[in-house]
Structures are given as C-alpha cells and as structure tokens.
Amino acid sequence: MSMAEHKSYNGKVKFGKTDKIKFLAAVLAATAVFLINPKLITTEKDKNAPEINRRLLAWGNTALESPRRIDTIVIHTSYNAWGRDPFDVEGIIRQYKYYEVAPHFLIDRKGQIHELSPVENVADHAGRAQMPDGRKNVNDFSIGIELVNKPDTYMTRDQYDSLAGLIKDLGKKYPIEHIVGHDEITTIDKTDPWNFEWEKLNYLLYFESGR
Numbered sequence: 234m235s236m237a238e239h240k241s242y243n244g245k246v247k248f249g250k251t252d253k254i255k256f257l258a259a260v261l262a263a264t265a266v267f268l269i270n271p272k273l274i275t276t277e278k279d280k281n282a283p284e285i286n287r288r289l290l291a292w293g294n295t296a297l298e299s300p301r302r303i304d305t306i307v308i309h310t311s312y313n314a315w316g317r318d319p320f321d322v323e324g325i326i327r328q329y330k331y332y333e334v335a336p337h338f339l340i341d342r343k344g345q346i347h348e349l350s351p352v353e354n355v356a357d358h359a360g361r362a363q364m365p366d367g368r369k370n371v372n373d374f375s376i377g378i379e380l381v382n383k384p385d386t387y388m389t390r391d392q393y394d395s396l397a398g399l400i401k402d403l404g405k406k407y408p409i410e411h412i413v414g415h416d417e418i419t420t421i422d423k424t425d426p427w428n429f430e431w432e433k434l435n436y437l438l439y440f441e442s443g444r
C-alpha cells in the first residue's frame with residue numbers, strides 16, 4: 234500500500250488519484266463478495282439459530298402475493314394414530330395429507346425441527362378459532378408449531394429446548410406478541426397441546442439465555 238508515500242507536511246494522509254481508484258475498487262470488490270456470499274455476513278446471533286430440516290408439504294398451505302403480518306404462535310400436539318409407532322413423523326405427515334392440513338413446523342421426540350410450510354405462507358393449522366382479542370381467521374396472522382406427543386404422554390426435554398430455540402429465532406424475525414395453545418383459541422373441540430407444561434417453556438424463554 235502506498236498511502237504513506239502521500240503523507241503531506243501536516244501529517245494528514247493525502248490520497249493520490251491512483252489510490253482513490255484502487256480504494257474504490259477494493260470497496261466494490263468487498264461489497265460484491267458479501268452480496269454474492271451472504272454467509273460471510275453471518276452474525277453471532279445466526280450461529281444460535283436452530284437447525285431445521287426443510288421438508289415442505291404440497292398441501293395445507295398457501296403462498297401469498299404480499300407479505301403477511303405475523304404476531305401469534307399457536308402450539309399444537311400430534312401423534313400417528315394409524316401406525317404402530319405413535320411418534321413416527323412420516324405417519325403424522327400422512328395424516329396431515331389425509332386431512333389436507335399442515336403446520337409450519339413439527340418438532341419430533343428427539344427435538345428435530347421439521348419445516349413443513351414456509352413461514353410466509355398461510356398454513357391450515359388452527360381451524361375455526363378466535364383470539365382472546367376477538368380476531369378470527371387465526372391462520373392468517375399466526376405460525377403453527379406441532380410437537381409430537383400423545384394425550385397420555387409428556388413432551389421430551391429436547392422438544393422443549395427446540396421449541397424455545399425456535400420461538401426465540403422467530404421472535405427475532407417477526408413481531409410475536411402472543412403464544413397460545415390451540416385449546417385456548419379453538420371454537421370447536423380441540424384439546425391440544427396435551428400435557429403441555431407452559432412453565433417449562435416460559436422458563437426456557439425468559440430465564441435461560443443462549444440456544
């Protein structure tokens with residue numbers, strides 16, 4: 234670098250014309266590299282983002298022409314009622330297909346998060362429901378998260394950890410104001426999330442940092 238060569242008598246750095254052009258070229262090159270490869274601008278926060286298995290379903294969700302406003306997360310539980318293994322993810326997805334429904338995320342017993350609908354899409358998970366503030370059409374402004382669990386079993390610690398991590402990550406991207414159980418908003422007969430321990434989720438969300 235030849236900047237030192239252009240030091241003038243008052244000690245201030247003077248750029249020569251060639252230096253200016255070189256500098257500008259370097260800035261443009263660096264900008265181009267960042268634009269082409271967004272991984273280079275990954276922040277510390279992104280490293281904490283949960284690992285998500287993208288497995289998008291062709292049914293039960295609809296892409297919109299303009300972005301939707303999301304302020305609610307609805308928590309559900311599901312299990313495979315038709316097969317031998319009640320916790321089998323593929324069996325649960327077959328059921329969703331039969332009923333033409335889909336959540337945005339499904340968290341299996343090991344805590345693996347499966348993304349089944351893009352968050353930007355409206356997904357059919359809440360059915361007929363109404364928020365405590367009176368709003369209906371809850372699917373329009375919510376994200377649906379299903380956890381693999383039966384009415385007579387409890388969720389695993391890994392599931393709570395993954396759920397908290399996912400909610401924290403979504404909270405960075407969307408102005409989430411409400412986290413509700415399906416049973417709190419249904420206007421029909423939904424009873425899930427079964428055996429859901431809200432205090433465990435609240436502890437992970439508000440008292441434990443990281444993840």
Ligand SMILES: [Zn+2]
Pocket residue numbers: 308309310358415423425426
């Ligand atoms: Zn539900």
